[in-house]
Amino acid sequence: MAGIQLNTLRKIYAGNVEAVKGISIDIKDGEFIVLVGPSGCGKSTLLRMVAGLETITDGELFIGDRLVNNVEPADRDIAMVFQNYALYPHMTVYGNLAYGLKNRSIPKDEIEKRVRKAAEILEIGDFLDRRPRQLSGGQRQRVAMGRAIVREPAAFLFDEPLSNLDAKLRVQMRMEIKKLQKELGTTSLYVTHDQLEAMTLADRLVVLSGGVVEQIGSPIDVYEKPASTFVATFIGSPAMNLLPLAKSGNEWKLDNGANVDVKLNTDLSDLILGVRPEDLVIEELSEKFDTGLHTALTVHVVEPVGAESYVHGTIGEGSVDVVVRAPGKLHFEPGQILKVTAKPEKLHTFDTKSGKRIELEGALETA
Amino acid sequence: MKRSQFWDHVILVLGALFMLVPVVYALMTSSHDAVSIYKEGLQLSPGGHFVDTYKQVLTEAGGFTKSVTGLTMLWNSLVLGLGFAFGKIIISMLAAYAIVYFRFPLGTFFFWIIFSTLLLPLEVRILPSYEIVQGLGMANTYSGLIIPLIASATGTFYFRQFFKSVPDELVEAARIDGAGPLKFFIDILVPLSKTMIAAIFIIMFVFGWNQYLWPTLITTDESLFTLVRGMKQILQVWIGAQIPDTNQAMALAVLAMLPPVLIVVIFQSWFVKGLVESEK
Numbered sequence A: 001m002a003g004i005q006l007n008t009l010r011k012i013y014a015g016n017v018e019a020v021k022g023i024s025i026d027i028k029d030g031e032f033i034v035l036v037g038p039s040g041c042g043k044s045t046l047l048r049m050v051a052g053l054e055t056i057t058d059g060e061l062f063i064g065d066r067l068v069n070n071v072e073p074a075d076r077d078i079a080m081v082f083q084n085y086a087l088y089p090h091m092t093v094y095g096n097l098a099y100g101l102k103n104r105s106i107p108k109d110e111i112e113k114r115v116r117k118a119a120e121i122l123e124i125g126d127f128l129d130r131r132p133r134q135l136s137g138g139q140r141q142r143v144a145m146g147r148a149i150v151r152e153p154a155a156f157l158f159d160e161p162l163s164n165l166d167a168k169l170r171v172q173m174r175m176e177i178k179k180l181q182k183e184l185g186t187t188s189l190y191v192t193h194d195q196l197e198a199m200t201l202a203d204r205l206v207v208l209s210g211g212v213v214e215q216i217g218s219p220i221d222v223y224e225k226p227a228s229t230f231v232a233t234f235i236g237s238p239a240m241n242l243l244p245l246a247k248s249g250n251e252w253k254l255d256n257g258a259n260v261d262v263k264l265n266t267d268l269s270d271l272i273l274g275v276r277p278e279d280l281v282i283e284e285l286s287e288k289f290d291t292g293l294h295t296a297l298t299v300h301v302v303e304p305v306g307a308e309s310y311v312h313g314t315i316g317e318g319s320v321d322v323v324v325r326a327p328g329k330l331h332f333e334p335g336q337i338l339k340v341t342a343k344p345e346k347l348h349t350f351d352t353k354s355g356k357r358i359e360l361e362g363a364l365e366t367a
Numbered sequence B: 001m002k003r004s005q006f007w008d009h010v011i012l013v014l015g016a017l018f019m020l021v022p023v024v025y026a027l028m029t030s031s032h033d034a035v036s037i038y039k040e041g042l043q044l045s046p047g048g049h050f051v052d053t054y055k056q057v058l059t060e061a062g063g064f065t066k067s068v069t070g071l072t073m074l075w076n077s078l079v080l081g082l083g084f085a086f087g088k089i090i091i092s093m094l095a096a097y098a099i100v101y102f103r104f105p106l107g108t109f110f111f112w113i114i115f116s117t118l119l120l121p122l123e124v125r126i127l128p129s130y131e132i133v134q135g136l137g138m139a140n141t142y143s144g145l146i147i148p149l150i151a152s153a154t155g156t157f158y159f160r161q162f163f164k165s166v167p168d169e170l171v172e173a174a175r176i177d178g179a180g181p182l183k184f185f186i187d188i189l190v191p192l193s194k195t196m197i198a199a200i201f202i203i204m205f206v207f208g209w210n211q212y213l214w215p216t217l218i219t220t221d222e223s224l225f226t227l228v229r230g231m232k233q234i235l236q237v238w239i240g241a242q243i244p245d246t247n248q249a250m251a252l253a254v255l256a257m258l259p260p261v262l263i264v265v266i267f268q269s270w271f272v273k274g275l276v277e278s279e280k
Helices: A043-051 A093-103 A108-122 A135-150 A167-183 A196-201 A218-225 A229-234 B003-029 B032-040 B052-060 B071-100 B108-120 B124-134 B142-149 B153-165 B168-176 B181-192 B194-209 B211-216 B227-235 B246-276
Strands: A004-012 A017-027 A034-037 A058-063 A078-083 A155-159 A189-194 A204-208 A212-217 A241-248 A251-253 A258-264 A270-273 A292-302 A309-315 A319-325 A337-342 A348-350
Touching: A004 A043, A017 A043, A017 A058, A017 A212, A034 A043, A034 A196, A043 A058, A043 A078, A043 A155, A043 B052, A078 A108, A078 A135, A078 B153, A078 B168, A093 A108, A093 A135, A108 A167, A135 A167, A167 A196, A167 A319, A167 B194, A189 A196, A196 A218, A204 A218, A204 A229, A212 A218, A212 A229, A229 A241, A229 A348, A241 A258, A241 A319, A292 A319, B003 B246, B032 B246, B052 B071, B052 B246, B071 B142, B071 B153, B071 B194, B071 B227, B071 B246, B108 B153, B124 B142, B124 B194, B142 B211, B153 B194, B168 B181, B181 B194, B194 B246, B211 B227, B227 B246
Parallel strands: A034 A189, A034 A204, A078 A155, A155 A189
Antiparallel strands: A004 A017, A004 A058, A204 A212, A241 A251, A241 A270, A251 A258, A258 A292, A270 A348, A292 A309, A292 A337, A309 A319
16 A cells, blocks of 8 residues: 655647646545546546556656656556446456456465455455346446455556446445445545546545646535636536626626625725525525625526525626525526525635635625 | 238249259259269259269269379368468457557558458469469468468458457556456457457358369369369369269269358357457
């Protein structure tokens, strides 16, 4: 077991496409790190560089204390779980689990012991004689995990391992992966585009965009203090509402001229105000407070999901879609004007140009 | 029965008859003796000389030098058919493996070179091929019979397409599992190609078995004659007033047809599987 250290890793593909632009992450021993980002953000490339399936253009990669930039994947002491499982179709489950060990000339009885143990942990003991195609998706997923476990590697690498499963199974496997990882205490690097998966699994999240790290932090930190508008909209569902505001006299206005009643102690003349859908409360349902945000939106679409409803609307005449997470039992009509409010501590502010978070220390007036 | 179905059946039955009647002719004729065939022509009813004819054909030495029996020819055909099929499979799998999994300069170019040889069948290059084989002293040997024929653009192309459809993750999983190129080929790729290999084997075996031109050219020693080539020898015995042994020729034809038919019948389910689906 060991930590993994990424030192300004770079990947430049032929044709001068820079997929990974100098990423540094220090992964501690036993930590569960999730790389999350939209497709094309470089997260898979980064994982494959750690695995040794992609060459490293520049930078240093340490697994444990060993520099492994030019070490073959098989000798990096890692195991990988692939999105489509990549089981050997012509081998039995036992054969699949044992293959990597056989290639390492591990004695037969030791292989047997390890495979049985992994099979027991994953509850696939009854399928050891079957072929992968005789298994369901979830079972195949377990076999793929088993193949990683038997190797007893320094680190597990997961490449979107749950995206081929149906929604229910995904939730179940998600929990099992987390439990398993805690039990084994193996350092893990997990790639996903699903922010919910990322939030629930990670000890620390790494949010990537365009080949650079947007933010590293615990899921709650990232959720509560997104470092940029990108992170703010990517983590959390529905996404954070972003209101580009400009100062006009003493008031903050949207670019369509609509007034937004908010007090911000800042010298900036424009900024982006962020507020999560669940932090926007319908005024009638909320305690009264004078500070924070007060505004009214015109309801367009309501998405009832049972326990709650997502109310989509706009402030003034315009295209800025604002989502409010309202209790499910309320009824809304399109065209209705809805007064909403948010507490000052629930507001986020970002720079208009860079999209980076601005901490207005004591600037958001609290009552 | 619906009208359209009726006509479907008529067409099918006619087609089947068209294919089968010549075979039945050959089989029935081979059970008569040479004299009655000479007098009465080809036969559609069984005669009384079935066992005699086949025994004679299989065991009695024939040809000019009287050094080749039907059994020898059958054996030669088998060697050619199997050598041809296995040779082609091995060569084309290795070629396809190199083309698909290794990046080397001009790889694609070489593939298209191989592919373009589809336009150059043996008949086109037969004289230079003969010259080379002759020069290497391989005339009248099994290797001379087989080796010049085993480079296969078709096979390479089939395997290339198949290998390309094998998911990349499988290669990567194998790499992480510590399988080098050779191990990956033998442990993963070959077992995965099983049905594909069976399909190619059938096609190539039949193709090799039925080779006529090349064996005719390269084997002058009668003990190396294949069935397809030897058959002609018998009908050519028009020396003097001798009656041609049409019954024996027909028996040889039947024998020559048998193994390919058996192979196809036995392996047909594999054959279809190999061409339409793959275990992945």
